[in-house]
Amino acid sequence: MSPAQAMERSYATLKQMLREGAFAPGTRLEAIRLADELGVSMTPVRDVLHRLAGERLVEANSREGFHVPRFTEAMLRDLYEWNSALLIMAARTKRPGEEEKPIAPLWEVPAGADRIAALFARIAAAAPNHEIGDAIAAANDRLHPFRIVEQRILERVEGELEQLITRGSDQPHAIRRYHLRRMRAVPDLLRERGEA
Structure with a gap:
């Protein structure tokens, strides 16, 4: 090699x-x-x-x-806040015609953290600014271990994906709700991950 x-x-x-x-x-x-x-x-x-x-x-x-990094509550909340801001920016600035692209292949990705990462990558790819996509990918990687834990802490995680796929002006609101829910759960997420 x-x-x-x-x-x-x-x-x-x-x-x-x-x-x-x-x-x-x-x-x-x-x-x-x-x-x-x-x-x-x-x-x-x-x-x-x-x-x-x-x-x-x-x-x-x-x-x-x-x-391996250790997160404090403030650090993890800041990361969720950053991810939310980037995704909302991507959703609000998406290129014309992105609304018509089919969502179905997303469901071929295994459920859980990988599916969420794939959805957020899709939202990022629709933005005209590629720097947004790179920043979302980096945040996705750092949040991935917590997204695995989310599956054990939060109920109805898969149902949230359907809300995140919402097209048009409701998508930024769904993105914000998704992240606020996790920001409220930060102490539990850290404890479940062994950081508290």
Whole structure:
């Protein structure tokens, strides 16, 4: 395997593990141990950890190395607020003709956190500003472990998706309601995730 292939494979694997909550909050991510698990040398893993730190999926400390981030209530509320603002901006600025595109393929995505991420990516893709899409993708990655936990804490999560698919001027309101509900549940989400 070439160094570039080793790095991309390591990046994809570690990013997915972080999104799925495979590591507890605060867990130290040791490059040598991860390299052994992934069957690659330590160099690509170290490079990947730096890349993931740039994406804010990992925290880097010069004395303590790399860790899975720990969220406070304020931090998680801010992230939900940021995600809400980005999605509302995307929904309000979508390109003409996006209203007519079919929604059906979304239901082919497995239920839960992946389906929510796919829906939000679709909303982002309709916006004319691609920076909005990149920011929504980054927020999606950071919120993914909490979206997994949401399924256990909140009722009627799948029903909310139908409201989020609402077309026209109601969509920004549905996006806001979706996020406010989660912002109210932040203490429970952190506790369920092992951060409180």
